[in-house]
Amino acid sequence: MSVMVDIRSVHKSFGPLEVLKGIDLSVRAGEVTVVLGPSGSGKSTLLRTINHLEKVDRGAVSVDGTLIGYRRVGDRLHELPEREVLKQRTRIGFVFQNFHLFPHLTVVENVVEAPVSALKRPREQAVRDARRLLERVGLADKADAYPKQLSGGQQQRVAIARALALEPKLLLFDEPTSALDPELVGEVLDVIRDLARQGTTMIVVTHEIGFAREVADTVVFMADGRIVEQGPPGQVLDAPREERTRAFLSKVL
Amino acid sequence: MSSDTTLTKAPAAPDDLPVHADELPIVPQRRLGQWTAAAAVLVLLGLSVTSVLRNRAFQWDVVADYFTSDSVLRGLWLTLWLTAVVMVLGFALGTLLAAARLSANPVLRAVSWGYVWLFRSIPILVQLLLWFNIGALYPHLFGVRTVDLFTPIAVAIIGLTLHEAAYAAEVVRGGILSVDRGQVEAAQALGLSRWRRWWRIVLPQAMRAIVPPAGNMLIGTLKGTSIVSVIAVQDLLFSVQLVYHRTYQVIPLLMVATVWYTVVTSVLSVGQYYVEKRYARGTGAAR
Ligand SMILES: Nc1ncnc2c1ncn2[C@@H]1O[C@H](COP(=O)(O)OP(=O)(O)OP(=O)(O)O)[C@@H](O)[C@H]1O
Numbered sequence: 261m262s263v264m265v266d267i268r269s270v271h272k273s274f275g276p277l278e279v280l281k282g283i284d285l286s287v288r289a290g291e292v293t294v295v296l297g298p299s300g301s302g303k304s305t306l307l308r309t310i311n312h313l314e315k316v317d318r319g320a321v322s323v324d325g326t327l328i329g330y331r332r333v334g335d336r337l338h339e340l341p342e343r344e345v346l347k348q349r350t351r352i353g354f355v356f357q358n359f360h361l362f363p364h365l366t367v368v369e370n371v372v373e374a375p376v377s378a379l380k381r382p383r384e385q386a387v388r389d390a391r392r393l394l395e396r397v398g399l400a401d402k403a404d405a406y407p408k409q410l411s412g413g414q415q416q417r418v419a420i421a422r423a424l425a426l427e428p429k430l431l432l433f434d435e436p437t438s439a440l441d442p443e444l445v446g447e448v449l450d451v452i453r454d455l456a457r458q459g460t461t462m463i464v465v466t467h468e469i470g471f472a473r474e475v476a477d478t479v480v481f482m483a484d485g486r487i488v489e490q491g492p493p494g495q496v497l498d499a500p501r502e503e504r505t506r507a508f509l510s511k512v513l
Numbered sequence: 514m515s516s517d518t519t520l521t522k523a524p525a526a527p528d529d530l531p532v533h534a535d536e537l538p539i540v541p542q543r544r545l546g547q548w549t550a551a552a553a554v555l556v557l558l559g560l561s562v563t564s565v566l567r568n569r570a571f572q573w574d575v576v577a578d579y580f581t582s583d584s585v586l587r588g589l590w591l592t593l594w595l596t597a598v599v600m601v602l603g604f605a606l607g608t609l610l611a612a613a614r615l616s617a618n619p620v621l622r623a624v625s626w627g628y629v630w631l632f633r634s635i636p637i638l639v640q641l642l643l644w645f646n647i648g649a650l651y652p653h654l655f656g657v658r659t660v661d662l663f664t665p666i667a668v669a670i671i672g673l674t675l676h677e678a679a680y681a682a683e684v685v686r687g688g689i690l691s692v693d694r695g696q697v698e699a700a701q702a703l704g705l706s707r708w709r710r711w712w713r714i715v716l717p718q719a720m721r722a723i724v725p726p727a728g729n730m731l732i733g734t735l736k737g738t739s740i741v742s743v744i745a746v747q748d749l750l751f752s753v754q755l756v757y758h759r760t761y762q763v764i765p766l767l768m769v770a771t772v773w774y775t776v777v778t779s780v781l782s783v784g785q786y787y788v789e790k791r792y793a794r795g796t797g798a799a800r
């Protein structure tokens with residue numbers, strides 16, 4: 261299978277703090293990668309470098325064979341103008357821990373915003389597509405509500421529909437269920453599970469070990485800005501080779 | 514006072530609840546202090562109103578005579594459009610200053626900060642007089658005599674706008690800062706252009722925090738324009754002053770101006786209510 265995401269020796273510091281210390285990772289098309297790791301290990305930062313919300317200091321990220329945020333000229337990487345980066349981002353969906361829906365827009369307006377303004381889709385067509393997507397996440401009847409009128413689980417499902425509206429090649433989830441009440445976690449995981457079944461390429465940062473075991477093709481364990489261990493869930497979760505992985509799992513399980 | 518349950522062995526205290534607590538009537542507390550205060554305030558208010566209405570020195574008939582006279586209406590009109598122009602230009606400049614202050618460019622940030630510092634420091638009256646006398650510094654500008662360029666009305670617009678912009682910049686900046694940073698990130702992640710992020714995502718949300726102080730400023734500016742009477746711009750205040758310098762009916766003519774300012778302020782307050790409602794969309798509590 262072809263490689264969808266290729267991350268090569270990515271380094272990233274915030275001031276004196278080195279958050280990513282050389283990450284290499286490749287994700288094949290149609291597969292689900294779950295990223296685990298203690299707080300502060302750099303999971304969010306890594307995810308954000310993939311759609312260039314965070315610039316890398318060294319190394320490179322490519323998605324579907326295209327370098328993200330840079331253009332290679334000879335043996336140099338030139339920063340792309342924002343316009344180009346924005347275009348690249350429309351091919352990559354991002355779902356945030358705190359949803360970040362636009363509170364002044366209705367649910368359907370949230371979903372059609374990007375297709376209409378970034379992809380120049382005709383509004384009518386975008387609305388039709390949006391309603392279909394909302395149906396898919398089980399929220400057809402909430403199209404005209406405002407985000408504040410929805411539960412956290414419903415808001416996160418809208419956020420997923422909003423990301424899907426761009427028909428991305430890749431979906432990134434940053435702890436999509438961490439801000440939710442326990443009884444609402446299931447409905448969001450169901451949607452993600454559904455997407456996995458349909459062969460959507462996804463990278464999911466989560467603390468839901470059960471979900472990882474069930475859905476992941478690859479589990480990546482990060483600590484302290486490095487990938488400590490990666491492999492199929494049966495290996496990393498049930499027979500971890502590294503001491504740090506074992507210590508982490510014994511704490512979250 | 515005995516407990517209704519036979520299970521209870523301890524002697525019943527007065528606060529022990531009977532089984533059917535929902536049948537106990539509730540007697541609201543008597544708010545004697547509140548009633549007295551309200552009555553006292555109403556009496557004082559009534560006394561003041563009758564004293565104003567019955568004091569012949571107010572000369573309400575003179576007020577009525579001049580209330581809609583041509584010169585007063587012309588003054589009112591100037592006050593209204595001057596307020597509108599100053600508000601629009603002031604907020605346009607203020608928004609640019611706010612954008613500069615929040616930009617990544619250190620030079621722009623410093624200049625914006627310096628502007629706000631300077632124009633908030635100079636009293637508006639001093640500023641008007643300085644612009645009015647600028648001919649003393651630069652007798653000729655762009656090949657014309659400066660006094661021809663800086664007419665009283667031009668000075669009024671320039672001075673008030675520069676003053677307004679310093680305050681508007683802070684109001685707009687506060688509004689933008691009140692918008693969650695995650696909103697911009699979500700918009701960036703969706704590939705929305707810089708322009709679209711600003712107009713569609715940030716500004717509408719910032720408006721919720723901008724409108725109330727902006728409404729305050731609008732009303733302040735309406736009355737604040739009366740300061741231009743010192744440079745002989747014929748606004749509402751200057752118009753009534755022209756009359757009473759002639760007729761010596763000072764109080765009734767000041768009442769003409771007062772009532773007009775009050776009427777316009779009331780209309781503006783109602784307008785503000787509707788604008789606030791417009792920008793409160795989507796802020797309702799969870800269902
Ligand atoms: N914009 C920033 N400026 C400075 N430091 C940052 C910034 N973003 C992240 N950090 C720091 O980088 C480190 C890694 O952060 P990151 O959010 O990637 O961790 P994480 O693995 O996602 O943790 P969590 O599980 O708590 O979300 C943390 O120490 C964090 O404080």
Ligand SMILES: [Mg+2]
Pocket residue numbers: 303304305434435
């Ligand atoms: Mg994180």
